[in-house]
Amino acid sequence: MTVAHDFSPGELNREATFYVAGHRGLVGSAIVRRLESAGFENIVGRTSAELDLKNRDAVLGFFAELKPRYVVLAAAKVGGIMANSTYPVDFLSDNIRIQVNVLDASRQVDVERLLFLGSSCIYPKFAEQPIREESLLTGHLEPTNDAYAIAKIAGILHVQSVRRQYGLPWISAMPTNLYGPNDNFSPAGSHVLPALIRRYDEAVASGAASVVNWGSGSPRREFLHADDMADACLHLLEHFDGPDQVNVGSGTDVTIREIAETVASVVGYTGETEWDTTKPDGTPQKLLDVSKLARAGWTSKIPLSEGLERTVAWYRDHIGSLREK
Numbered sequence: 176m177t178v179a180h181d182f183s184p185g186e187l188n189r190e191a192t193f194y195v196a197g198h199r200g201l202v203g204s205a206i207v208r209r210l211e212s213a214g215f216e217n218i219v220g221r222t223s224a225e226l227d228l229k230n231r232d233a234v235l236g237f238f239a240e241l242k243p244r245y246v247v248l249a250a251a252k253v254g255g256i257m258a259n260s261t262y263p264v265d266f267l268s269d270n271i272r273i274q275v276n277v278l279d280a281s282r283q284v285d286v287e288r289l290l291f292l293g294s295s296c297i298y299p300k301f302a303e304q305p306i307r308e309e310s311l312l313t314g315h316l317e318p319t320n321d322a323y324a325i326a327k328i329a330g331i332l333h334v335q336s337v338r339r340q341y342g343l344p345w346i347s348a349m350p351t352n353l354y355g356p357n358d359n360f361s362p363a364g365s366h367v368l369p370a371l372i373r374r375y376d377e378a379v380a381s382g383a384a385s386v387v388n389w390g391s392g393s394p395r396r397e398f399l400h401a402d403d404m405a406d407a408c409l410h411l412l413e414h415f416d417g418p419d420q421v422n423v424g425s426g427t428d429v430t431i432r433e434i435a436e437t438v439a440s441v442v443g444y445t446g447e448t449e450w451d452t453t454k455p456d457g458t459p460q461k462l463l464d465v466s467k468l469a470r471a472g473w474t475s476k477i478p479l480s481e482g483l484e485r486t487v488a489w490y491r492d493h494i495g496s497l498r499e500k
């Protein structure tokens with residue numbers, strides 16, 4: 176039998192079982208750190224080797240046994256602009272299956288509070304900036320990540336449908352470009368910030384006279400540290416309820432050229448930078464309107480300069496053990 180829960184703002188129960196899907200990734204690992212620091216005692220995670228979220232029977236069985244009270248769905252197949260445009264089938268199929276399995280399984284055990292995470296690429300390519308939540312489904316998607324975006328839009332609809340059909344107070348949040356520890360730093364698969372950190376750091380180590388970045392350098396992107404994102408997630412779970420997705424960002428953006436210059440200076444690179452315009456630029460600007468989040472009581476706390484320094488330090492500590500795809 177399905178029981179509808181009413182939402183009332185306030186602290187989640189620190190003793191309840193809290194499942195973080197994707198607990199080793201950039202966002203999931205930050206959420207685990209945040210939950211630990213907030214005093215949660217029963218945080219559960221499974222690696223993909225332990226539980227393949229694309230396997231429906233395995234996921235349903237896992238949930239039936241664990242019966243988590245809270246869930247964050249931070250597991251997804253993610254990647255930068257080249258990975259997304261080269262392997263669209265994987266991004267569509269894997270993400271739809273992961274979402275449908277985790278959301279169906281959560282519904283079967285009446286998860287009381289669930290946060291579904293997507294990405295700012297769900298919005299139309301030429302959405303008015305900064306992008307408001309209401310822009311969803313008002314225009315064509317950016318082709319380099321349309322498959323991923325459609326999967327994530329399906330997830331938002333799934334959460335809204337569960338709310339409508341079963342009355343469970345689940346919510347969705349759409350982060351801007353995130354960065355931080357446990358990110359993917361592989362040159363072919365990563366997003367721009369880890370790619371730049373690695374490229375410039377390797378150039379310093381090798382004494383290279385120039386590096387080549389992708390695209391024109393003119394697109395604008397907004398960056399948020401994963402620890403800020405995790406803090407926002409817990410805040411939303413404890414204080415926000417509503418069917419529509421909530422944007423999570425820092426509220427300011429920079430050009431790719433500017434962020435490249437900043438990374439170069441943080442790692443100590445003094446050589447030349449060239450731009451390979453045969454590589455795609457993607458959408459010209461992606462800056463989220465974060466006023467809904469501010470109304471819900473949360474704003475970003477980690478400045479980009481501090482977040483970058485921390486991420487470069489983490490990268491240097493983990494050079495030998497980074498994932499390679």
Ligand code: GDP
Pocket residue numbers: 254255256257296320352365366367368370371388389390391394396431454455456457458461
């Ligand atoms: P997007 O935000 O979905 O477009 O994804 P990315 O983070 O992969 O790319 C953001 C922007 O950075 C695009 O304009 C890329 O062309 C540019 N960029 C410059 N150099 C790189 C690089 O080495 N890797 C990636 N992924 N993007 C780069």
